[in-house]
Amino acid sequence: MKRLDAVLDLARLTAFPPEEMSDLIDDAQYAGEALASATTSDELRSASDAYGEFLRTLPRIGAQVVRHWKNEVVAKEYRPLISFGLLLEKVDNLAALGREMRECGEAAVNTQIGKWPELRDEVMRLEEQLSRLRRERAETVSAIPAVGEFLIAVGNGTATLALLTPPVLQWLDENGALESFRVIS
Secondary structure, three states: OHHHHHHHHHHHHOOOOHHHHHHHHHHHHHHHHHHHHOOOHHHHHHHHHHHHHHHHHHHHHHHHHHHHHHHHHHHHHHHHHHHHHHHHOOOHHHHHHHHHHHHHHHHHHOOOOOOHHHHHHHHHHHHHHHHHHHHHHHHHOOOOHHHHHHHHHHHHOOOOHHHOOHHHHHHHHHOOOHHHOOOOO
């Protein structure tokens, strides 16, 4: 049951599409009903077969949840933290936040898939850290929308000179980061 709980928790934590859990849920319900209503040895044998099918479905669905975690959540939510964190590490007042963002992104990218409960616990820890880092980023970097837009664009490699508005230049200067950036064409 620990594996089942962990897979269900991972599916919830990673926003795994609920409709893709239907095989697992159907197999679990069928096995549970068969076990609960078995009154003869033949019914018990049939219930055992249904439970076996559930046990074969669990790792398959679990593997799909892990692929979703790596290919969707890590790729879209955590991998960008690495480049954004590296960028913030160049800003004196934000170097610690940048380092923590980079390390969080790297931890998610390098998550080891071992036992389900340990993976669930690691994903929970990373999700809590990501939530906190987003709040801190919003309080510091995104407080001035143009600065947030500029830094995100630099992190994505899409920044243009048009984004270097007076408020952005002033913020970079006040945070000791004006000399940390260079124009490359």
